[in-house]
Amino acid sequence: MSYLVSNPGIVWNLVLQHLQMTLITLVLAVGLALPLALLVYRYRWLSVPVLGGLGILYTVPSLALIILLVPLFGLNANSVIAAMVVYTQVILVRNLVVGLQAISPAVMEAARGMGMSVWQRWWQVQVPLILPIFLAGLRLSAIVAIAIATIGAKFGAGGLGTLLFDGIAQAGRYDKIWAGAIAVAVLAFVMNAILLSLEWAVNPARRLGRPLANLRLRLRQTV
Numbered sequence: 016m017s018y019l020v021s022n023p024g025i026v027w028n029l030v031l032q033h034l035q036m037t038l039i040t041l042v043l044a045v046g047l048a049l050p051l052a053l054l055v056y057r058y059r060w061l062s063v064p065v066l067g068g069l070g071i072l073y074t075v076p077s078l079a080l081i082i083l084l085v086p087l088f089g090l091n092a093n094s095v096i097a098a099m100v101v102y103t104q105v106i107l108v109r110n111l112v113v114g115l116q117a118i119s120p121a122v123m124e125a126a127r128g129m130g131m132s133v134w135q136r137w138w139q140v141q142v143p144l145i146l147p148i149f150l151a152g153l154r155l156s157a158i159v160a161i162a163i164a165t166i167g168a169k170f171g172a173g174g175l176g177t178l179l180f181d182g183i184a185q186a187g188r189y190d191k192i193w194a195g196a197i198a199v200a201v202l203a204f205v206m207n208a209i210l211l212s213l214e215w216a217v218n219p220a221r222r223l224g225r226p227l228a229n230l231r232l233r234l235r236q237t238v
């Protein structure tokens with residue numbers, strides 16, 4: 016804690032670097048996972064090769080994957096971000112596919128019967144229904160990205176992992192090690208809390224629960 020208190024400027028800059036890598040990763044990961052999930056949902060036979068392949072990539076140790084990507088992206092944050100995008104794909108694609116498959120065909124048929132276009136069915140029906148499941152996957156992906164970004168400091172990516180590796184290299188500077196560990200944990204906790212709140216806010220059951228509760232209250236008052 017002493018290092019956090021005495022060097023707030025340094026720690027804050029590292030937090031911003033860590034957060035920047037995480038947010039870039041999530042944006043790229045969602046942009047890649049969404050079309051993959053739609054393909055798997057549209058062509059069910061792709062489920063095994065796509066999800067199986069992503070599952071295999073997920074089992075590769077993060078350090079080894081970053082090393083494999085260094086010749087392609089260089090010894091910098093790009094390799095770390097690319098590795099984080101790969102790692103989060105299996106989580107996001109699986110959650111999106113599960114969410115899409117959970118939508119009742121009757122709901123989609125009713126939307127077609129109302130004359131909705133493909134875009135309207137997607138934006139007004141499918142997106143609201145899969146949003147809680149998607150946010151649950153995004154929340155887990157954010158935690159995974161924060162953890163891997165910590166290792167990325169070894170490859171010149173910056174971030175809070177810098178404190179950990181500097182503390183180890185500088186003859187056991189435990190104040191830096193503890194500062195880095197605490198800062199990473201707090202960042203992960205805050206990110207988890209924000210996304211969990213969004214997940215709760217968009218849950219259809221919660222939105223429906225309030226009108227139903229009001230209806231029950233009115234029925235009791237009339238009785």
